[in-house]
Amino acid sequence: xxxxxxxxREQESCVHPRNSSASGTSANSACGLRAKGPAMxxxxxxxxxxxxxxxxxxxxxxxxxxxxxxxxxxxxxAVVRLIANIFIVMTSLVLGLMISxxxxxxxxxxxxxxxxxxxxxxxxxMLLLYGPEASGARRELRSYTExxxxxxxxxGGHSDKTNERLLEEVETGLRALAPSREPQLSIWNDxxxxxxxxxxxxxxxxxxxxxxxxxxxxxxxxxxLVLIFATFGFxxxxxxxxxxxxxxxxxxxxxxxxxxxxMDAPFEGPIQVSPAPLQRxxxxxxx
Numbered sequence: 001x002x003x004x005x006x007x008x009r010e011q012e013s014c015v016h017p018r019n020s021s022a023s024g025t026s027a028n029s030a031c032g033l034r035a036k037g038p039a040m041x042x043x044x045x046x047x048x049x050x051x052x053x054x055x056x057x058x059x060x061x062x063x064x065x066x067x068x069x070x071x072x073x074x075x076x077x078a079v080v081r082l083i084a085n086i087f088i089v090m091t092s093l094v095l096g097l098m099i100s101x102x103x104x105x106x107x108x109x110x111x112x113x114x115x116x117x118x119x120x121x122x123x124x125x126m127l128l129l130y131g132p133e134a135s136g137a138r139r140e141l142r143s144y145t146e147x148x149x150x151x152x153x154x155x156g157g158h159s160d161k162t163n164e165r166l167l168e169e170v171e172t173g174l175r176a177l178a179p180s181r182e183p184q185l186s187i188w189n190d191x192x193x194x195x196x197x198x199x200x201x202x203x204x205x206x207x208x209x210x211x212x213x214x215x216x217x218x219x220x221x222x223x224x225l226v227l228i229f230a231t232f233g234f235x236x237x238x239x240x241x242x243x244x245x246x247x248x249x250x251x252x253x254x255x256x257x258x259x260x261x262x263m264d265a266p267f268e269g270p271i272q273v274s275p276a277p278l279q280r281x282x283x284x285x286x287x
Contacts, residue, residue: 042269046258049222053250056226058243060233077235084231087224094221095260098213102264109208109266110273116201117277120145123194124285130177130187137173140166142285149278167202171195211264218261225253 064072124141127134144166174195179185229246236242262269 042258042261042265045218045261046254049225049257050250050254052222052226053229053253054247057229057233057246057250060230061236061238061242061246064233064235072235080231080234084228087228091221091224091228094217094224095256098217098221098260101213102260105208105212106263106266106271106273109205112201112205112208113273113275114277116198116205117281119194119198119201120278120281121284123191123198124281126187126191126194130179130184130191133177134173134191136176137170138285140169140173142282144170145278145282145285149275149282167199209265209267211261213261213264218257221257 070076120141124138127138127141144163147163147166174188174191177188177191179188229250233246259271263271266273
């Protein structure tokens, strides 16, 4: 069974679902539809941070003159600065931890992708060593690897049903093998163990697609930044340079948080794990 036949079956099952109760989330998953949640959420977070920081800084800047005189004294300004310094330190620590966590997660997933490509190559080599009886399973394995390499964001970020079926075809081909003598019997046992490793790594990658940074932590960080920017705008000179500086700083911090959240989701956005290891695996299988 080739990829076209598998995809045609899925399209038919999407048009004619077996039961109406599966027309919700499960039907979307079976038809290969992908939610826009991760990428859209990252953009929304960045825009939300930008608007909050601009509103806090410019709001404090332009509302300072309207405060009562006793709230504009030097003592009040000194206390406000002390409070801001506390949250500046805490924000720096949290941002450092978020960057470290996102980078560590990204590197771990990247290592898993390289390991996954290696395991696929080893499985292909074992099938080649088994003999011509395993040519069908090799062909299905190569088809799966080609599809995973060409649409890695789909395969890595979600459990793609077409890829699952291709792996099932590989398993069907393995079950069809009937070794009756050595060394085929020993190789067949090694092939089954190697196939199990491939499945474990694939599901590990699927499970790691979701971000690990808690959204409440991001919201708390944004609240701290809002407080800090509000104190910056408190008693600041009202001129074009200050306003432009607040807008630029808000945009840069929003972009930084966007990149951190994006790196935490390694299969979405501009910073994502490269499919190059799988592409090299396809090249090795095609030799």
